[in-house]
Amino acid sequence: MPIDYGDLTVGQKISDRTHMLDAVLVSQYVDAVEDRTGLCSSVDGRPLVPPMAIAALSLRGVVQDLEIPGGTLHAGQELEFRGAVGVGAELDCSATLAQNSVRGDWRFLMVELVVMDGAGLVVMIGKSTIIIPAS
Amino acid sequence: MTMVEREFGEGDSLPAVEKLITQEQIERYAVASGDFNPIHVDHEFAASSQFERTIAHGMLVTASISEMMTLAFGETWSQSGRLKIRFKAPVYPGDRINTFGEVKSVRDRDSTRTVACSIGVRTDNGEVAITGDASVVFPLSNDTAGR
Numbered sequence: 001m002p003i004d005y006g007d008l009t010v011g012q013k014i015s016d017r018t019h020m021l022d023a024v025l026v027s028q029y030v031d032a033v034e035d036r037t038g039l040c041s042s043v044d045g046r047p048l049v050p051p052m053a054i055a056a057l058s059l060r061g062v063v064q065d066l067e068i069p070g071g072t073l074h075a076g077q078e079l080e081f082r083g084a085v086g087v088g089a090e091l092d093c094s095a096t097l098a099q100n101s102v103r104g105d106w107r108f109l110m111v112e113l114v115v116m117d118g119a120g121l122v123v124m125i126g127k128s129t130i131i132i133p134a135s
Numbered sequence: 136m137t138m139v140e141r142e143f144g145e146g147d148s149l150p151a152v153e154k155l156i157t158q159e160q161i162e163r164y165a166v167a168s169g170d171f172n173p174i175h176v177d178h179e180f181a182a183s184s185q186f187e188r189t190i191a192h193g194m195l196v197t198a199s200i201s202e203m204m205t206l207a208f209g210e211t212w213s214q215s216g217r218l219k220i221r222f223k224a225p226v227y228p229g230d231r232i233n234t235f236g237e238v239k240s241v242r243d244r245d246s247t248r249t250v251a252c253s254i255g256v257r258t259d260n261g262e263v264a265i266t267g268d269a270s271v272v273f274p275l276s277n278d279t280a281g282r
Contacts, residue, residue: 025167032163033198034154037205039213051213052201056194060169070173070180074193076221084213 015061015095029053047087058093058113076129083123092116107132149207149236158228164195190225203234208271220267231259248273
């Protein structure tokens, strides 16, 4: 049964997933974006996750749980990183609908993202604006 | 670990990051992110879209901005970075992208220093794909403040 996006209400939690940002996943991400910062190959024994990998992970649940249709566009993004995350961290990624409106042929959804580490500390928050074909 | 190499003041440019975006890279990003929207990976679908061909994920292109901020501000970007962007134009496979960034203000308040920047990504045909603002906050009590 496809999602009727018009039925989604502001304040509704649309995704809540726990992900392990293990070395394989981080390596996949770094390889994909061709990150050259060296964050994840730290020689001091504390390899870190590129912060945008956390953002990508938080959006994964949104894409999958909202069953985002083909042709959906990403219009805007706000992110706030609140703590460095080490490779191997388990992260809880939740997303809540903050706006749902139609303009012309497009539906605008704004989704608020919160990512917490295993200790319950918020490591990232954000807002994603996505545009879905309204028809 | 990435090291911050110098202090930044108002008007300074951030270190640019340049990348060639390829379809193969877009497909790798789809796997890494779990975002298989056909506008990125299905040539037939994309051909019938308003873009007439596949486009890169916005977050793939945004990663180059984050890379620029990490190169400029090190781990502080991961600890206190803020980013607000708009996706203005698509990036296509074969496009070469360049980030740009400029320090707009350096403000001290209480025990912190906030460095605010205008940032973005431009394609090699001159089109601005992403624009926005980014900032980092340093503790002033730390020797690395302001760098």
